[in-house]
Amino acid sequence: MSVRQWSRDLAMGARFAFTGGREGWVRVLLTAVGVGLGVALLLLTTALPNALAVRHQRDEARLDYTYDQTHKPKAANTLVISDAATTYHGKDVRGRLVEPEGPRAPLAPGVAEYPAPGEMVVSPALKRLLDSDDGKLLRERLPYRVVGTIGEPGLIGSHELAYYAGAKNLAPRINGWQTARITEFGSPHAAPDGRADPVLILLVLVVFVVLLMPVAVFIAAAVRFGGERRDRRLAALRLVGSDSRMTRRIAAGEALAGSVVGLAFGTLFFLLGRQVAGSVEILGISVFPSYLDPTPALAVLVAVTVPAAAVLVTLFALRGVVIEPLGVVRTARPARRRLWWRLLLPLGGLAMLAPMIGQGRSSGGFNQYLVIGGVLLLLVGVTALLPWIVEAVVARLGPGPVDWQLAVRRLQLNSGSAARMVNGIAVAVAGAIALQMLFAGVEGDYTKATGRSVEETQMQVQLTRGVAPVAAAAKFSATKGVRRAVALGGLEAGDRSFNSDKGPGATTSVTIGDCASLREVARLTSCRDGDVFVARSGDRDMDAQTAKLTRPGRKLHFDTGNGFYQGRDFAWSVPGGLPEVRGIKGPNGMPGSGVLMTPAAVPDRLAGQFGGQVYLSLDESVPDVFEYVRNTAARIDPLTDTIVWAATEEFTKFTSIRTGLLVGATCVLALIGASLLVSQLEQLRERRKLLSALVAFGTRRRTLSLSVLWQTAIPIALGLLLALLVGLTLGAVLLKMVGATVSVDWPSVLTMTGIGAGVVLTVTLLSMPPLLRLLRPDGLRTE
Structure with missing residues (x-):
């Protein structure tokens, strides 16, 4: 098959997507929104390395510690500066007292002019706090008059609390660590980085894989929105002479069009989120919008990978669908899903991780490619096993109330859609459980007792x-x-x-x-x-x-x-x-x-x-x-x-990685909720006429609402059970790799599982109002 033929068929599918009337546009819009949410998070992820690098560079550019045991002489280009940092309501306030000793004293980044004694320049966030009722006690602590603000180059985040206050007679206080005489800002004695901790590297690698895997799963599910109606429309193409392969390529072209629009939506969502990021703070971390510039190479990779994945996922999904001129053979009982190849994925992941078991820190670093590949295969195994488990379980479910029978029969006819909807949440929960076990297992290595008696002295x-x-x-x-x-x-x-x-x-x-x-x-x-x-x-x-x-x-x-x-x-x-x-x-x-x-x-x-x-x-x-x-x-x-x-204190880098995980998990959970809602609305839209027909025949709305709830609850229960099993397995392997004792923090594990169930329950409740609007007989009207 020539490239020209492929291009022509894909282009025809893209035209059908945009010229197929209301149905085509709705499907493209749903796909674009689902893909766009995933692309936005991927772009955010590609921007994180640059954001962290800029924060680090700006922090280094304003360093004023010298740890110098010798006195520098007073000169026209010297500045005496003292560390006057404090803490307010659990938030750090970076404070400096400054006394320029000459006209050429170095200016701190973001400061246009040093304040006179009794005055200070503050960060915008600190100014807002001091002007608010919450800043009453802090105003008593900082008895200086605000005469200006610190510019963005002098801050590491939009919500950072910082100030420079003018002072007198600081020179007698010079001691090399709290008060110093400097001629420039920056780190003149930057210590070289020591040997990287292999356990911390392992934590970073697993965190990135666990956070990005659900995004990839949701993008793959989004390109299949409206699949059943699309396949029925494709049957018309067989009547005008297209063969089955050409029909599948046209279907892939429709998905390609939706993914390209999704890239545009994702870019828009990212730009909106980039601006919002400058006004929010998550777990004490804030950034300026200018920090969030995606790495060009990674952004190009996202732009190429997402449309390619849309085409491949569509072709893979249609491999078992027979599209004939008289209809789509999908309503017949499908062939049972095979288990053997699905088990190969998690087993392959375990095989890749097995050579590194017991290495810990004593045997050098972990192989990054084996770590990434092994964790990916285990998490992909969740997406492969879940459809088989859902199909096997619902096939054995017995009779019950009408709402139960409606839900079970729907799942028996098409369990794949239900499994796809919860695949992402299952992957996220499995990864979160494994990470929680790993963090809990190595926390003792990065936490030390201070020896302080907090009962007597606080x-x-x-x-x-x-x-x-x-x-x-x-x-x-x-x-x-x-x-x-x-x-x-x-x-x-x-x-x-x-x-x-x-x-x-x-x-x-x-x-x-x-x-x-x-x-x-x-x-x-x-x-x-x-x-x-x-x-x-x-x-x-x-x-x-x-x-x-x-x-x-x-x-x-x-x-x-x-x-x-x-x-x-x-x-x-x-x-x-x-x-x-x-x-x-x-x-x-x-x-x-x-x-x-x-x-x-x-x-x-x-x-x-x-x-x-x-x-x-x-x-x-x-x-x-x-x-x-x-x-x-x-x-x-x-x-x-x-x-x-x-009583204890934690290693800073370990704490930073855990904070990064929590920030990333918050973003992923927001994506999960939004994508699940879009997926739920898409499924309700496809079943609009069926639901309206049931209402017309006298089925109670309560019965139909409960049936929709059961259709969500059964797959998510199975998905969470599978996630629990895979998460515990992966967590145990990771703990063996770092040489830690395998133990399960059941409260944390159950909390992660409960959060996943809570997200699905919230989405289901949010989808109830649209469902009630669909449960009307006039939904049978057609054009």
Whole structure:
């Protein structure tokens, strides 16, 4: 068969699609909408790598951390900048205090001019928040006048909360990590990426396959909308002389036309969604519309693959349909579906994944092609097995009420359409179950215990150097919702100057606090302001070193540079007769050790040269108690850092991948719901005359509505059972691949299954109003 003949037949089918009257246009429209929704999500997926890259580039372009232990001299091109970030209602607020030291000070990306002291420029999202009633407590924390906004180049997302505030006298605070003097923005000491974690790569690969597979299934189902009516129309072509092969090519041409229009619809949906993306935030992630530019090569691949798939799916679907001049032989009992080749798909997938079982991290990376191929075959196996299972089950269903009989008989006559409608949801649920098992199985590897006792302490405040811990604790104690505040200052001491070439030598810690606070880290029988103690932690080596350094008359040198730069050298002679006390587990989880000083015992020269920590016990039943604490901390010093304690913390990349999965799953579920609704409406449209005839003969509307519900419920129940089986199998294999113990988190698995059932139930309920409009005798009218 020549290419010319193929082109002519496909073109004829495309003309029939657009010139076939109302029926043809409706079918093209339904196909285009279904395909368009899938194409829009595919284009969004192809745009994700660019969006992530732009976010990363913009984040790197505004970096201001130097971690430099040497002071840069003040010059016309220097800027002193301090990290004043905070958190508000669980959202990060990126804040910076800036003090340009000359006319050529580097401008931060997105900032046209630095604000004067007492003023600030803010991101649009932060401005909206500050202007709203929800921003009342944050306005108290940021007592600056808004004089401008940060441009898009200085933000990583449209909903990012960020500000730059003008300040004075920041230079004395330079410490290399929170306050620095810089001549340019960016990362001057970017660390090279380490060896990629093979488990994280596996997670990314499986996430992409699981998210994109349902999209492909829906596109394949969309090009078959209106298939039964189209096949009956094609019978007329046999009367005018076309053979069966030519008829199938013409049918493929109709599908091709619908898919091409679907590409246009998909592009339109994508452009609309691209604009909407700039105004929404999903799970803390937001982007600007300009970020979502599809990769050209991937966009071309989508544009070529979708029409080609439409042609192939149509030809595949018509392989068992006999189109004769007198009609379509489809209403006769079809041949039973064969099982053997359907089982080959999941078995082939397992065979591709089997060589990587037990590798974990110790045996190198996983073969990406085998991973993608194996997961694809297992998920495609769901789409292949489900029609056979639906056919086998409905063939054995017994009699029942009228609505049950109508539904069962419809499924027995054409179970393929019902299976196609739920294939996508079954694939999505199977993939989600497998991913949930994989995430749950490896979560322990990326989650570590912090060792913090969250029952006694819920928040920690890190004071800046020069802030008196005892005075700060008094302010926190007066804050609404604070039950108790324990303030402990501290620094390191050595037997030589920290500025010497040889270093400090042996070191010990010095803890400063009032008697009540020191009793939190050591057992004190008596204590009054002015006392000094030597605490033993129980560690033999540490206690021996402390005893050596605290001999009477020995000079200790204090580290006033906090380890980041060379500070002033302060020496202190150890007095004689220091009482020894036993250290106990303190608020930070470590036993007290070294030298313990009350405030009156601190040498005057050392006052203001050390930082401190305040450990807070909170009444979490008080609304916004964390925000009250942060506001108090900001009033003490804008650079004060607050930390909410948690028993565990997760690896950032692992958390990012899981967040990406949730964002992608939300988009896929939205596509599933929209596509299912279109598919349901298409099926109701094809059965309009049949439903109207039943109503004309006296069938109750309630009976017909229940029959439609049963026709949806039976296939989805079977699909979810199959998804559960395949998902558990795939999840177990993936866990074996990473060397994790195979376990099933049944609440999460059942939640995923329930979400899938909920989507179908919602779509079914939404299709009821159109169904009730179709249940009228005048639906028998024809032209």
